[in-house]
Amino acid sequence: MPRSTPSSAEQTVADIGEFGLIANIIRGLSRTPAVSVGPGDDSAVYLINGSAVTSTDILIEGVHFRRDWSSATEIGRKSVAVNAADIEAMGATPVAVVMSLGVPGDLPVRWVKDFAAGFRAEADTAGLALVGGDTSSARDITISVTVIGETGALEPVLRTGATPGEVVAVCGRLGWAAAGLTALGRGFRSPRAAVDSQRVPVVPYGEGRRAALGGATAMIDISDGLLADLNHVAQASGVWIDVETAAFEIPEPVAAVASAVGKDPLDFVLTGGEDHALAACFPMGELPSGWVGIGTVREADESGPMVTVDGRPHEGASGWEHFRRG
Incomplete structure (x- = not known):
């Protein structure tokens, strides 16, 4: 008796195989003018204006989602x-994205289709074209x-450029x-705004470039926590950030959760962490619109580069760090 074919709603990745999986991911892709060869060849081909800036992130089920x-x-x-934010933090404009996906064979195809739809939607928002990748x-x-x-x-905005006398701002x-x-x-599934921000960070797309045009001397993506990431800037620049x-101003959803716990x-x-806001240092003067001053850059003393809060060391952890015990 011939084996019945699972309906599209019941199909798993094992049913459609690797090439069927790839077809579901790349179906309906848009392409930016910078991309001349997208998925379907041995490599992608795209045009770069100025220096190329590249960043990679890995997301693992049970760790990142x-x-x-x-x-x-x-x-x-x-x-x-989470990845495009790193490009923004360099003062660069996102152009192209490559994605590799490893999944179990019993994963429903519907999940892959929905994942691909979300991936494409955020890529379009960020101004990115998906140009290739791999599956396993x-x-x-x-x-x-x-x-x-x-x-x-422009030159990329690095973590090393902060100078005493500058303003630290966030967007x-x-x-x-x-x-x-x-x-x-x-x-809990509320406050909805806070929960949604954990599920999908609201990246200030375009603000990294605006910061670079506005004279930012150092910049970073806030992925591990404001204090932890500003400490990367302080250490790289050899300065004290206060x-x-x-x-x-404490947002209402944040205040509601804090009160509840x-x-x-x-x-x-x-x-x-995981908001993927941007923090940057600017010369004293007017900040780009949308950026809020939150501190200053000072000369490091004999204690060395550091980050303080209201002039004093912060008590407790400053943010997330993989592999840290406790």
Whole structure:
């Protein structure tokens, strides 16, 4: 008796195979003028204006996302957002993206289609064209994304350029994703705005380039927490960065979660990661619109480069770090 073919709603990745999986991912792709050869050849071909800037991130099920917390579409969007933010932090313009996907054979094809739809939607928002990648079988869903950007006529904005006397400013949300993660970890799905920010970060697309044009001397993507990431800038530039808590307005969703769990909402803002806001240092003067001053850059003393809060060392962890015990 011939074996029946599973309906499209019931099909798994094992049913359609590798090439069917790839076809579902690349179907309906848009292409930017910078891309002359996209998926379907041995390599992609794209044009770069100025210096090429490249960044890679890996997202692993159970570490960076959970399927019971996030939809496939949200995971697809997040896969692009967390990587494109690194290009923004260099003052560059995102151009092209390459994605490799490892999945178990029993994963429903519907999940892959929804993931691809989310990936394409966020790529379009970021101004990216998907130009290639790879697929493989894997025990857990594993997503590797590489984004390529261009600097045009400007030099990339590095972490090493902060100078005493400058203003430290941020653009984007702070504390929202950490508050959302805390809510999800306790079995809640609200406040919706905070939970959604954890599922899909709201990257301030285009602001990295505007910061570069506005004279930013150093810049970083806030992925591990504001204090932790500013410390990367302080160490790379050999300076002391002081953050002023009076500069922050606590968003209502962050305040609501903090109140529910008995936590200082400022801890979410200062140490919460995964918002993918941008922090940059600017010469004294007018900041680009949308950027908010939160501190200053000072000469490092005998204690060496550091980050302080209101002039004093911060008590407790400053942010997320993989492999840290405790």
